Amino acid sequence: MVLDRFHMTQTPRDDSDSALVAASISGCEESFRKLYQRYVVRVRSTLARLTDLSHIDDMTQEVFVNIWRNLASLRSTETFSSWVYRIAVNVALDHLKQGKRKSTEALNEEPPAEKDEASAIEAKQIVRAGLDKLNFQHRSVLVLHDMEQLTEKEISEILGIPQGTVKSRLFNARARMRTFLHENGAKL
Amino acid sequence: MSDNRFNDERLKKYLQDHAPTPVAPEDGLEDKILDAAKSQGAKPDLVQSFFSNKNFLIGLGSLLAIVTSVTLGIWVGQRRNAALVPLEKFAEETWDGALGEDLEEEPNIIVDLEE
Numbered sequence: 001m002v003l004d005r006f007h008m009t010q011t012p013r014d015d016s017d018s019a020l021v022a023a024s025i026s027g028c029e030e031s032f033r034k035l036y037q038r039y040v041v042r043v044r045s046t047l048a049r050l051t052d053l054s055h056i057d058d059m060t061q062e063v064f065v066n067i068w069r070n071l072a073s074l075r076s077t078e079t080f081s082s083w084v085y086r087i088a089v090n091v092a093l094d095h096l097k098q099g100k101r102k103s104t105e106a107l108n109e110e111p112p113a114e115k116d117e118a119s120a121i122e123a124k125q126i127v128r129a130g131l132d133k134l135n136f137q138h139r140s141v142l143v144l145h146d147m148e149q150l151t152e153k154e155i156s157e158i159l160g161i162p163q164g165t166v167k168s169r170l171f172n173a174r175a176r177m178r179t180f181l182h183e184n185g186a187k188l
Numbered sequence: 189m190s191d192n193r194f195n196d197e198r199l200k201k202y203l204q205d206h207a208p209t210p211v212a213p214e215d216g217l218e219d220k221i222l223d224a225a226k227s228q229g230a231k232p233d234l235v236q237s238f239f240s241n242k243n244f245l246i247g248l249g250s251l252l253a254i255v256t257s258v259t260l261g262i263w264v265g266q267r268r269n270a271a272l273v274p275l276e277k278f279a280e281e282t283w284d285g286a287l288g289e290d291l292e293e294e295p296n297i298i299v300d301l302e303e
Contacts, residue, residue: 029222029226032222032225033218033222036218036221036222037218040213040218044210044213045207045209045210047210048208048209048210049207049208052208053208053210053211056210057213057214057217060213060217060221061217061220061221061224064221064222064224064225065221065224065225067225068225068226069225120206123202123205123206124206124207124208126206127202127203127206127207127208128208131208142203146199146200146203146204147203147204147207149204174196174199177199177203178195178199181199181202186202188195188198188199188202
């Protein structure tokens with residue numbers, strides 16, 4: 001009995017997402033820690049791009065607590081990464097609905113490494129402002145496709161919309177972003 | 189078409205190069221998050237997850253509907269049978285009493301003309 005429990009909570013040799021998820025459901029905290037380490041950067045960048053940087057740690061915590069609580073509801077047909085992105089998008093949307101956004105967010109922004117700091121900061125601010133101009137539907141598709149580099153199929157799974165809708169939203173989001181960048185002097 | 193694709197690729201590159209990037213998580217955030225997750229329950233909430241599954245709820249609803257229909261059908265059938273038994277008995281008694289016995293005797297319909 002004791003041995004059984006030990007095996008149930010042992011970290012699996014297989015390091016795949018599905019093996020780690022199965023071990024986490026059995027109560028293996030080490031496996032969940034591995035999943036956290038694997039996805040935390042992606043989750044944080046998605047949250048930062050969809051909302052802002054002011055409550056990034058709180059939102060990150062909310063995403064991973066939701067993942068932990070609902071791991072067992074993950075369907076076998078669904079990939080873990082898509083599911084994680086979906087939770088992140090939902091947390092971001094909730095955050096925006098609650099109006100927690102701050103107008104100033106430069107404090108938490110990572111400083112650019114290159115020498116030409118002024119233009120890099122300016123370009124980042126323009127992109128940030130461009131994202132802010134988009135509605136959430138367009139922004140989420142643009143962020144997931146062009147920044148997180150997910151496929152249209154993955155985005156359709158994450159957002160629960162048809163692929164055709166992803167395409168049309170992406171087309172519109174890009175057109176608006178392009179116009180905004182041109183208007184603000186960005187050199188594409 | 190190819191011009192659009194070229195523009196899309198340039199836009200994508202520009203967005204990736206200048207995308208908002210969060211700072212690295214503060215020290216201890218990992219433990220803080222894992223502690224918060226654990227405090228929500230020792231293990232992932234299997235019961236909640238089980239019942240929040242949409243397909244499961246649809247299946248459960250269908251099963252309940254079938255069980256209710258069958259139970260109702262059996263109950264109605266029993267009630268019907270219970271109502272029919274006395275009716276058959278009543279019909280038998282009535283038939284025997286009102287018609288059967290009388291028919292066994294010859295009806296006295298011959299009129300004695302001489303009287």
